Amino acid sequence: MSAEILIELENAVESRRNFAIISHPDAGKTTLTEKLLLYGGAIHEAGSVKARRAQRKATSDWMEMEQQRGISITSTVLQFSYDDFQINLLDTPGHQDFSEDTYRTLAAADNAVMLIDAAKGLEPQTRKLFEVCQMRSLPIFTFINKLDRPGREALELLDEIEQELGMKTYAVNWPVGMGDRFQGVFDRVKKQIHLFERRAHGSKTAQDTVIDLGDSRIEEFLDQELYYQLKEELEILDEIAEDFDLEQIHAGKMTPVFFGSAMTNFGVELFLKSFLDYALKPEGRNSSEGEIEPTYPEFTGFVFKLQANMDPKHRDRVAFVRVCTGKFEKDMTVKHARTGKTVRLSRPQKLFAQGRESLDVAYPGDVIGLNNPGVFAIGDTIYNGKKIEYEGIPCFSPEIFSYLKNPNPSKFKQFQKGITELQEEGAVQIMYSADEFKREPILAAVGQLQFEVVQFRLKNEYNVETNLEPLPYSVARWIGGGWEALEKAGRIFNTMTVKDSWNRPVLLIKNQWNVAQIVGDYPDLNLKSTAPVG
Ligand code: GDP
Numbered sequence: 001m002s003a004e005i006l007i008e009l010e011n012a013v014e015s016r017r018n019f020a021i022i023s024h025p026d027a028g029k030t031t032l033t034e035k036l037l038l039y040g041g042a043i044h045e046a047g048s049v050k051a052r053r054a055q056r057k058a059t060s061d062w063m064e065m066e067q068q069r070g071i072s073i074t075s076t077v078l079q080f081s082y083d084d085f086q087i088n089l090l091d092t093p094g095h096q097d098f099s100e101d102t103y104r105t106l107a108a109a110d111n112a113v114m115l116i117d118a119a120k121g122l123e124p125q126t127r128k129l130f131e132v133c134q135m136r137s138l139p140i141f142t143f144i145n146k147l148d149r150p151g152r153e154a155l156e157l158l159d160e161i162e163q164e165l166g167m168k169t170y171a172v173n174w175p176v177g178m179g180d181r182f183q184g185v186f187d188r189v190k191k192q193i194h195l196f197e198r199r200a201h202g203s204k205t206a207q208d209t210v211i212d213l214g215d216s217r218i219e220e221f222l223d224q225e226l227y228y229q230l231k232e233e234l235e236i237l238d239e240i241a242e243d244f245d246l247e248q249i250h251a252g253k254m255t256p257v258f259f260g261s262a263m264t265n266f267g268v269e270l271f272l273k274s275f276l277d278y279a280l281k282p283e284g285r286n287s288s289e290g291e292i293e294p295t296y297p298e299f300t301g302f303v304f305k306l307q308a309n310m311d312p313k314h315r316d317r318v319a320f321v322r323v324c325t326g327k328f329e330k331d332m333t334v335k336h337a338r339t340g341k342t343v344r345l346s347r348p349q350k351l352f353a354q355g356r357e358s359l360d361v362a363y364p365g366d367v368i369g370l371n372n373p374g375v376f377a378i379g380d381t382i383y384n385g386k387k388i389e390y391e392g393i394p395c396f397s398p399e400i401f402s403y404l405k406n407p408n409p410s411k412f413k414q415f416q417k418g419i420t421e422l423q424e425e426g427a428v429q430i431m432y433s434a435d436e437f438k439r440e441p442i443l444a445a446v447g448q449l450q451f452e453v454v455q456f457r458l459k460n461e462y463n464v465e466t467n468l469e470p471l472p473y474s475v476a477r478w479i480g481g482g483w484e485a486l487e488k489a490g491r492i493f494n495t496m497t498v499k500d501s502w503n504r505p506v507l508l509i510k511n512q513w514n515v516a517q518i519v520g521d522y523p524d525l526n527l528k529s530t531a532p533v534g
Contacts, residue, residue, distance in 0.1 A: 009295045009327065012363035017279045018088040019141075020105055022130060023115035024123035028145045032115060032262040033078065033089060039269050040080030040087060076305065076320055077367040085276050088366055098125065099447040100396055100426070101305050104378060106132045107393045108304040108322035108367060111279045114142045114255070118151030118178070121160050130165055132396070135530070137252040139280050140167065143271055148196075148261040150179035155233065158257060168254040170244050171237060172274055173267070175259040177226045185259050185267055186213075186230060188237075189274075195221060196266050250280055282365035285324050287381075288389040292325055294364035298385030299326035299334060301368075303376045304393060306425055318369045319376040324390065328362040337381040337389045345382070346371050378426030379533055392533040395500070398429055398444035401471040401508055402451060405440055411464045418462035423501055428454050431506060434497040442498060443468070444476060471496070473508035475515050480526030489522045504531065
């Protein structure tokens with residue numbers, strides 16, 4: 001390996017930052033994404049991403065949308081540059097298409113941005129995604145949005161994050177007023193006030209007006225009462241808050257907090273700059289060969305998402321691969337760790353990116369979309385050089401469950417083949433009742449869309465029509481104590497015992513409240529919300 005390639009890799013890693021946004025629907029993820037792209041110069045007028053999304057939401061038939069190739073493919077990763085950084089924003093599916101993919105995307109991310117609506121504070125989907133980030137100890141940057149509207153007290157929001165998520169906070173900036181009286185934010189690091197100007201919809205980038213704290217014009221610009229309130233709040237913050245600690249931030253134990261208003265662009269660039277200062281660059285990853293540094297010169301990566309093309313005329317699939325080490329070049333051949341096969345990597349899908357170059361080469365921290373010749377499954381490693389296998393992506397607790405019925409016995413074989421292949425690919429989790437007489441598979445998914453996809457593909461690819469018979473559970477917990485512990489526990493009310501694809505016992509439970517109860521009553525079961533693959 002030449003020294004040149006090493007320098008090339010080092011430079012690529014130093015300049016790359018990758019992140020995913022975690023939020024609850026309506027917090028403003030689409031708006032923030034768009035504004036980040038605007039500042040990154042990847043789009044010139046806000047509104048284009050939104051228009052595409054709105055179109056997507058409005059379409060009742062999701063399958064039809066997928067047939068118009070490219071829509072969700074282009075939004076899987078958004079690449080843009082800012083200053084000297086190459087930024088990859090991994091888009092986490094949300095809303096009605098919330099699925100296991102949303103969690104899996106976080107396995108490919110190095111940082112997370114937790115977006116919160118100032119009026120609502122923490123919401124359920126954010127909490128779930130936060131837990132997945134914590135499993136990986138991802139650094140989490142908090143952006144509290146919609147300050148131009150009445151919201152909750154800033155101190156109260158910080159307190160909620162600390163109490164409920166068990167994570168320390170460091171407010172990098174602090175709001176001056178809120179809602180109608182929102183006047184800007186105070187940058188605690190630079191000791192400057194950024195003044196908010198109400199703009200129509202912030203479709204273009206704009207420069208903030210900045211004044212230093214000691215500047216005599218402050219009283220001219222700021223409402224007197226708000227100025228005194230700010231001084232008071234800053235004093236409280238200085239007293240109670242922990243010091244800024246980058247190490248804790250990188251370990252996901254402290255979150256830098258920013259306030260702003262994505263819709264009016266306010267605070268977005270300030271956030272982006274700080275994020276780039278503090279975010280983790282692509283780091284080493286655990287593998288069968290120990291931790292592998294991103295500058296390891298051979299190409300390696302793993303599959304974190306598969307997307308089937310719903311058009312029966314084009315049955316290709318796209319495998320999204322996170323590049324971990326080395327340099328990807330179009331048409332290179334690699335080894336596929338699980339099967340030992342050699343695979344040629346053509347890269348047909350255009351991801352949302354600037355410049356042509358990024359289509360043909362990729363570096364650690366980047367995501368590539370590969371034409372999947374049917375060999376890839378979620379979590380698969382591809383590599384060159386010595387054999388390396390990255391840790392797989394775990395199974396996450398499904399939230400909806402349904403028997404899948406095949407009403408036509410003559411289709412038994414196709415039905416079996418279909419569900420086995422879809423399960424292997426990671427489209428859905430398949431479980432079976434522990435009761436031997438119930439042979440029908442149970443589909444277990446994180447979102448309704450996964451069911452629709454499975455039924456659609458069974459019909460189109462395997463020619464089997466199926467029916468669903470929903471089950472009344474909303475949580476699955478793997479039983480760490482195994483079958484033995486389950487037997488000792490005896491009959492547990494309001495639950496159903498099933499086994500996953502690897503014959504491990506899983507308890508389906510009605511709701512979170514019941515989970516807490518069972519954890520208290522049967523500690524030996526050792527309930528777990530995720531399980532390794534296989
Ligand atoms: P997503 O569901 O998280 O992608 O949220 P969207 O970006 O679609 O935003 C949801 C709604 O909140 C839209 O009507 C946005 O215009 C609005 N919104 C987003 N950011 C802000 C903001 O900073 N201030 C106000 N007032 N509204 C916002």
